[in-house]
Amino acid sequence: MWRVITAPFRLLWAAIDGVRRVLANLLLLLVLLLVAAAWWLGREPTMPERGALVIAPVGRLVEAATPPSPADLIRGGTGVAEVVLDDVIQAIRRARSDTRITALVIAPERLGPAPVSKLAAIRDEIAAFRAAGKPVYAHAGRYDQAQYYLASAADEVFMAPDGYALVQGLAAYTTFYKRALDNLGVKVHVFRAGKYKSFVEPYTREGMSPENREMTQGLIDSVWANIKADIASVRDISESVIDGYVIDYRGRLAAAGGDPAVMAQQAGLVDRLMDDNAWETFLAEKAGRDAAGNLRLVGMDAYLSGTRDWLPQDGPGVAVVTLQGAIVDGDGPPGTVGGDPVAALLRDIRNDERIRAVVLRIDSPGGSAFAAEQIRVAVKALSEAGKPVVASMSSVAASGGYWIATGADEIWAQPMTLTGSIGVFGLFPDVSEPMNRLGLDVDGVSTAPLAGTMDPRRPLSDDARDALQLSVEHTYTQFVKRVAEAREMSIASADALAQGRVWTGAEAKARGLVDSLGGLDQAVAAAANLAGVSNYHRVDALDALPLRLRLLNKLLPEIDGRAQGTAGAWLARFEAQAGLLLNWNDPANLYAHCLCEPL
Template sequence: MKDFLKYMLAAIVGVCIVGVVFAIIGVMSIAGMVASSSGSETKVSDNSVFILNLKGSVEERVQPNPLSQLVGEEFGTYGLDDILGSIKKAKDNEKIKGICLDAGAFVCPPASLEEIRNALKDFKESGKFIVAYGGNYLQSTYYLASVADKVAINPQGSLGWHGLATQTYFLKDLLDKIGVEMQIFRVGTYKSAVEPYTSTEMSPANREQTQAFANSIWGQMVDEVAASRRIPADSLNALADRNMDLQPAELYIKTGLADTLMYQDEMLAYLKQLTETDEDDALNKLYLEDMVNVQRNVPKDKSGNVLAVYYATGTIGSGELSADEGIHPEKVAKDLRRLREDESVKAVVFRVNSPGGSAFGSEEIWREITLLKEQKPVIVSMGDYAASGGYYIACAADWIIAQPTTLTGSIGIFGYIPNAEKLLNDKLGIHFDGVKTNKLSDLGDISRPFTEEETALMQNMVNHGYELFTQRCADGRKMPVDEIKRIAEGRVWTGKMAKDLKLVDELGGIDRAIAVAAERAEIENYTVMSYPKQEDFFSSLLSSGTDRYLSARLKAELGALYEPFRYLQTIKESDRIQARLPFMITIK
């Protein structure tokens, strides 16, 4: 019997070991297939068309998620860098004859839309065609499609053109119902990030600034569509007032918003005609995932000069306490230090796409940018947002470039500590008692309200943070502090408005920032390298876990609602002293 049990146990252990080994081999095999398929070079056939699907959502850069790849799920999130790089490669590749914009549900902030649109305009200068086709154009996809040589729409389709609207959520009544009071400390009349906790509607100051930057963004969009479609701006606004989303397709042709009505098969035939493809032959199509792996037709640089593009994207955390998504100040500081010490790196483009976050984390990164600037040129390229803490980390650069629709400024500080006394005592029946060695030992205890002395201490800390922030901006922009304070107060500006206020030096995209960096470094030959380095497939598989996978699923399901959800989720992890925007703007 003992021998039987011994052999049985050995057999079970053996089966388990074999199962584990086969599981590991299986995962590695699948991973190898996914990695090889995603990394293999795409061969381009003659008379090809780049089909740019305007669907899903856009982020600055996208780290592929191994878990989603292994289970066969795609979340439709694309990297702006991949889109811009693919358009550029399509322009340079003689075998690619044009681009077809396939319009759909596209979630993309204004400055990224403008960056893509400018890349498409640059593509047109090559003499190649751009056509657009869609059944249901969102306003974002129509804004991009308006640059095309021909805008076609399904006879039963719709076209979004209705203007911009912003919406802020307010939590005061909810907090009152559950017995939580948010104790607020802030500097800046326009610093509205705290309003969701203290009010049920926008303050007059917040309404003023929001209306101003919404008008600025919309005005930029109208002007660009007017130029491309040759429709007066007044007429475009009149059409928006009618909400063209709900109008018959024939009216889009009559008003000049679109050129022709086509079914999908007719568009396919038209593309074959443009590429001189026989009717019976298949059209050679390339999609974004193909274009990412197309090699660029440029000679390899042998100078050894590196122009670094460093991406700082997301909410700014505090030290190593920041969330998985966002900017880790200690990591960014280490990376910037390496770039400073690397003699092959001749200049740095600091790409900022951040609504801000921790004031302390912003100061850490500001320090490293200041030290880096002493050794080599630092050019800031602003993405969709470089506001509050995002502006803090940008203001020390040699030169700042933003898109006209970038949201920036918001120079202000706030802090908050919840008082959950009513929730704990009255609603949950939980009471606290204890001892302390000093008068303020329990400052920040959420089971009771602040005393007058504690309130004064917190407000003084916030005031000090504001004075430091405005001084950093004054030093970086070489402006008097009083002039900075006049345009600060937490007010949000678009890039176009910020340029007039001298918070920004120039309007343009990341390509312009790279060109300026090369000019400042006095180099003609160089290799552009992006930092931080993205993880390879296996590293990402080991580090991602389920959190990144679930975040990707939530982002895909919630769409534009993801950022407010993420903000609420990370409140518990964030510093009590913040420099950040309260909102994210998306054009649909």
């Protein structure tokens, strides 16, 4: 009888014990996987005694890798494929003086979106490698413009016989939403200060304003002139040849019998046409094979891992803080510059006696005016604590990005950086009309005229409209004052350079908005010089990933390196723009953001 009574409890205990055993075994398996992954990732790579370094970037070129979300990792690895600019530069720089590395191979076919200023920085490093007497070879089945711009820095450029070099010039086109919003009955109230502040135009116009058209045309003409000059110089062809190639593409293609590979070779853009077999034979002649018959090649990641002890560790530290993405209030999601964590990080650096100077590497079109000022104040506190700060501008450091830079002791930019855009705007949607069409009514009570005003379901009152415009004008005045004080110029002079206008780094330098032209390494050296130290080492100051992301990242190291077609690239761009709007969270709805994608 007792066994009958206790039978259900014994079954329940057996089930619980079984689950316990399964969970314990799974936990043990997870630990073993982590140990194995740590050993695998931490092992020393095999380095050939002599061979060629291969730079084969996969994905978009960025200043800092975007921390993946758990969903990204579970879906298929670390999310969007990215390659860090400084990794490429450091690999080429170390290889220049490494006697084991006899040549450099550029394989850019899987390189994704890559701003011209970042590619120009890599080209400069390739030029230094060539100047050391070591050859550089580039090969791809086909080239888009960014890939070719990188490849054209090589001594010889090769392409597949059925490939193409799609060099086509620069363009800047924007989608305008006004007619769609009008058809839906959605009103977008716009408040701005700065006649060139074009970010609001897609919501208020059906096309570019004359001021925006003039400014944008000037920017792309200036950057394209730099690209042409760079290609023509290394390829030893005239710029008129490149002009003919991009302007009369159809005619040149017809003259080549419809063969784009022959057309590129005739124009002098490529030296020889080689299929994969011929390319392998060429590499075997230049780099050689090991005893097993493998080509003597080493990839960038393996090379960086094998030479990590080359990094200097002596002397005081110069911290590099990378600010990449839109500036947002609070913490912000991965890929953005959150005002709270950045300010906290800068405070920690201020209190760290090992750090003597700081470089802010800015790659941001701006965003929340409140967060930009929060970070600027933290930057200024560093300088006032005796730790000089240098702002180093990457592809874009505009609007809120420039606002942050005004807190630094010096500002450095690259010639093709997009900067400036000193202006402010506010946007407020009004969906009361479409709700009315649907028969949706809004009613309620308040204690004051402005209470409940910032509700998109209700029309914006005149008082609220006036208050928002006054706030925008006040914030713009504060922005201009920051610029005038930082650049030691009059308010009138700063205002003349402001008005939301975007400048290239070279133009900004000529107008006093930037101190010097140069890359990250020059900015680090400048910061060390301001701190009065000569024997220093660089410290990359990064926020640590949460533990759950670090574990998933170890267990799922694959990346999504699929190439995007034209439609995929457009959809990705649209998704990024939608994500940007979702991240807008300035407490006063005031933004210092530039409508300037890196060229």
